[in-house]
Amino acid sequence: MRTGLTSSLPVWLAVVISLMSFQSYAVTIDRLEKSNDVEIKAWLSDGNGQGDIRKESEQSKTLPSFSVNEQIILNVEVATPRWFTGGTRIESVEIPNVLAKQRNQLATNYTERQGGQTWSRQRWEITLYPVKSGAYKVPPLAVNVQVSAPDGSNVAGTLYTQPLTFDVSLPSGLLSEDTPWFTATSVDVKQEWVQSSEDLKVGDAITRKVTVNAQDSLSVLLPNLLKSDSSPYFQAYPQPHRLDDTQTRGDYQSSRVEETVYVIQQGGDFKLPEHQFQWWNAKTNKLETVTLAGKQFHARHTPASFVKANARSLVNVFVFVVIVLVAFLAGRRYYQRHPTPPWLLFGLEVRKGEWSKARAQLYQYLRVSTDHLEMGKADSDKAWLKTSLQVQTGAEKAYVFHKMWKMISGKKGARNGLRLPKALPKLEKGHKEG
CATH class of the missing domain: 2.60.40 (Immunoglobulin-like)
Incomplete structure (x- = not known):
């Protein structure tokens, strides 16, 4: 039994050695x-x-x-x-x-x-x-x-x-790593405008869409163009950007699509601003600048937006009207209890064309203001004589009467249509006689 086992040992040993040799090789x-x-x-x-x-x-x-x-x-x-x-x-x-x-x-x-x-x-x-x-x-x-x-x-x-x-x-001294720019071999830019209505009014929307296609670049490197440019005239609502990178037959194309919706807040003329960006042309080794043109718009007011846009002015006008109305009512109530001032009676008579009454008012005003009863003797000035002559000869023109009234008001002793009484007239008369 031991002899058979001993004789089979080289066979097993050969198998193990062959397996080890196979694994090693x-x-x-x-x-x-x-x-x-x-x-x-x-x-x-x-x-x-x-x-x-x-x-x-x-x-x-x-x-x-x-x-x-x-x-x-x-x-x-x-x-x-x-x-x-x-x-x-x-x-x-x-x-x-x-x-x-x-x-x-x-x-x-x-x-x-x-x-x-x-x-x-x-x-x-x-x-x-x-x-x-x-x-x-x-x-x-x-x-x-x-x-x-x-x-x-x-x-x-x-x-x-x-x-x-x-x-x-850096490819150029005009560029820095802190300013937005990118490198490409070719760039194509397209801008589109869409209005919610042809005749814009407050509440309507304007959509601005910009597409930048760049060859041999990466979409995340393309600059953010349409910033949040809100103003009193519009509110900007940026939409999610769309980035895309493709490869076709060895050509690498990247695109960035930006879209912003501007909702009009106030009527009038306004402009959506222009934008610029720079890129380095790796094919020509030149720095290039692209400008996205802005656009002018006009929007109509709605009643609500008009009130909102002109609230301060409307409040001021309202306060002014209230003050004028209160003053008018107070004056009316006052003159219902007091005599009507001469200047007002004179103005109403001239406006109505009641020339005889207006002429009588002038003579009365002349006497109170200057102590003269005749217009021609109240002053020797040429302008005075000419105007007084027109009044005396029956001229019926409003500007002549008003001019005469103004000239009388300018005479010495006329104070807002009232004549100041002389102090101690007897003393003044005695002084003259002496």
Whole structure:
């Protein structure tokens, strides 16, 4: 029994050794990379997705340089001389002060002849947008792949890209990192106006819609244009912004749609303001300014809005009318108990055309004011003589009578239509005789 067990020991030992040998020589993704059966590489290219900037910078011994907010393409490519047997997944890119976005979740697949072999290649593009100046480093990225091994087995594992470095600076001294601007290769702006009614009135609404389309940029970098521009004439109600980033055949497009509803609060003429923004043209290396023109409007008042808009003036008018009415009633009550003043009687008679009564009032006023009974002898002034002559010869013109009344009022001794009595007339007469 012991002899049989002893004789079978080498067989078991051989099986164990063979299993250990198989495991030690099992195909892994690392072995495939070392044997050049799978490869991975990464590089940076400019906003147009052209050129291996990493290689160019290595040749010139300088860091690849980009502008703040400029679009940088991080290219990641995996290749094998056989074929891919499963999906490939790239870990997310996280770099401080850099916005990273993988717009296309599908890789670009193609084949290429290399060294007499046909290689299958998968390429991903990740867009990077540095928002501040400085030196940056793209860390090694983990890429999970599954490929066919030379022995026909499927091998899955993780490959790592090489680290990449680049430099970022402001493209112009006219720009700063504290003011809103963005970088693109092309910008298109469209503005639309919609009125709730053609003939605007208080309570109606005006909708202002602005669409900004930028090539080789990111929607979150596009500036906020329509600020909350409320005024006594209108109230602004901004609507949620619509941001969109797309990629079509290698072209990266970003759009920002802003919409604000202005509800008219007050009638009259008013203007919705213009807005401006700046962007750096990475294609021409120039700073460009875009102006969104404002627009003039006119709105009619409603009764309620008219009262609201002119409340202070209406209150002042109301108070004035009340004061005048109270004064009128008080004066009326006073003159119901007292004689009507001469100037008022004279004015009413002239207005009614009762010229004889008005002429009698003038003579009476002349006597009280000057002690003269004849107009021609009261003064030798030419203007006086001319006007008095017109009154005496029967002129029936209101302006002549009023002028005569005013001239009499200007004579010495006339005080608001009343003659001041002479003090001690007897003494004055005795003085003259002496």
